[in-house]
Amino acid sequence: MGYEIRRRTPEECMREVLAEQEELTPKGHLKIFLGYASGVGKTFRMLDEARRRRERGQDIVIGALQAKTPRETEALIPKLEVIPLKNATAIDVEAIIGRHPAVCVIDGLAWNNPPGSRNPTRWQDVGDILKAGIKVITSINIQYVDELRERVEAITGKYVEETVPVEFIKGADEIEIVDAPPLEPAERSPEEEAAAQNLQERLAKLRELALVLAADVVDRQLNTYLERHGIHQHFGAHERILVCMTPRANAQEMLEQAKVAARRFHGELIVAYVKQPNISARDQAALDARLDLARAAGANIEILEGDDPVQVLIDFARSRGVTQLYVGHSQRGRLARLRGSPLDKLIWESRGMDVRVFPQ
């Protein structure tokens, strides 16, 4: 993936928990409806939720709506209180905070504000509203995620100017994907058919990006939940591949296979090396070359330390929720060598993970 999908370390989680406790201002709750094209029905879903909340007696206002809304969506608006925009594009942050509803609906998270506004972008405005302790329900299309801009351009041919950082989206308390592939018309001319196929393929690629981003947000929520509840077991919902690197490893083959698997599983690729004492200059050079290869493959590199390399690797793999371990195995040893060998120990200790042994 073109953006960070690494799972956070326990230390990072702890820091986050501490930071949250230190924060004295109450933090509002952010819910995002994520789509992959306009017209999939994000606004409708958002306003429908607003209507249902209103009916349950919640204090809810609309802070921003798109200029063009379909008729069935428009029908939902009259029942809801609207705080008008400040100008053509900027939401009225002061008015919303002053009104202080329980929930504020803000469509179009990726909008930029005109010069001279409180913040350059709408997502920063939303940040201010959240800080005031107001719950925000908002929507965004996958095209407008900053870190995915180039991948989206490769799909759509369009470079978007207005974007939201992926970290802001990943920080959401709730995310919901609006996955509604358009219905196909029954009859089409051959030209229409070709154009439709092309459009379908582009939409499918955007849809895949959106589903994976939603899964990554959910994965973070899951890990945060498990950390907070002191649950040290991983669920393996996200495939994580750990390649154990050594100076003699058949690095090219292992990395190539790991890269393919990580991409096809939309998984995470980690390469770890356990520091060895008294390593020769030649081995060090070989190792550095292998780690460079790993970096080029987009892997997260981890240098580990400890007296018992197998235990260090297993502990690390477990802490990161690894599901597949890739290791090299020297064929020089005979059967007797294998028994009681590090590989034997690794296989025995790696409960809950698959071990893929590469001959070298």
Added chain:
Amino acid sequence: MNMTPHERGKLKIFMGYAAGVGKTYKMLEEAQELKAAGIDVVVGYLEPHGRQETIAKAEGLELIPRRKMEYRGSVFEEMDPDAIVARRPAVCLVDEFPHTNVPGAHRTKRWEDVEALLAAGIDVRTTMNIQHLESLNDQVWQISGVRVRETIPDWVVQQADEVVMVDLTPRALMHRLERGVVYAPGKAESALKNFFRESTLVALRELALRQAAHEVEHRIIHPEEGSADGTDGSATAHTKQKILVLVTANPKSAVLIRRARRVSDFIGAECFAVAVAATGDLSGMPQTEREALAQHLNFARNLHIETRILEGDDVASTLVEFGRRNQVTQIYVTRPSARPWLPGLSSDPAQRIVSLAKDMQVVIVSDREPANH
């Protein structure tokens, strides 16, 4: 009788991660749109679970009467595929795709009934939850502590023309549950304890989202068998992987088969399974072993994995030799259940396979234990 062959119907699956996320509602919503557009749509089977919003959404749709069947003194109602085929609609709604029919029905599984509708040229819209996908059975057990019995082989889902994710946040789902929208009061409590734990819901939802992303990608890649985005050269340089699974009487064989199936589907590898027997068939084995092995081989075939029984006294060398002759790249074996492995005494060949397979990778598959909640 119309003897001209029909074009196979199109299958669309509404995928969710728990009861109550809105799969059936979404399916009915689409049916109403189709009906409004003048398309001949009928309901083949609907399970609204007494939910008012769902029942209201079905209004005005034609229902094909269910077939009443008696089994052990009780009357059950099943979908009537023959009646649907005779009625010949353009589109048929079939709720609860993974359902198992009552004994005595023409077919064991509802997904087999759906196959019959598709073969008759009828488009089908259906619903299922991610926990019913066969290759995820062990992971679902790990996540929820529940062994799901009604499963759908992955190839059935892969054959669908479209898989749509019906999403709802676990929080919203829990609220629905508390308000009695999903289950009648009383019934919710037992449901809460199993699948409706927050961590379980979140993990199942993640599985569903990733599966949906995979299903989308699979449908982009498939036509040209190339890489997904065309930017990654390694996929083309990547030699075609061939996975060989060692099936034994060990009950863990099922875990191994599921995992091999899943990995080969994701990385686009061929997958086949073998057992090794001294006689080259199952005849020389003790009855319990023979039955277990036959069951595992049958399970592999149901997942569309080709199987074979090899003749040989020594499992490891027979397997590795076969792998070598057939250009296998990865051998899948179960994780040994006991340590230390005593040479000659251990019945587990994993260790010897690793040392013999000088030109192949060996994947040692671990079973997934349920989490402690």
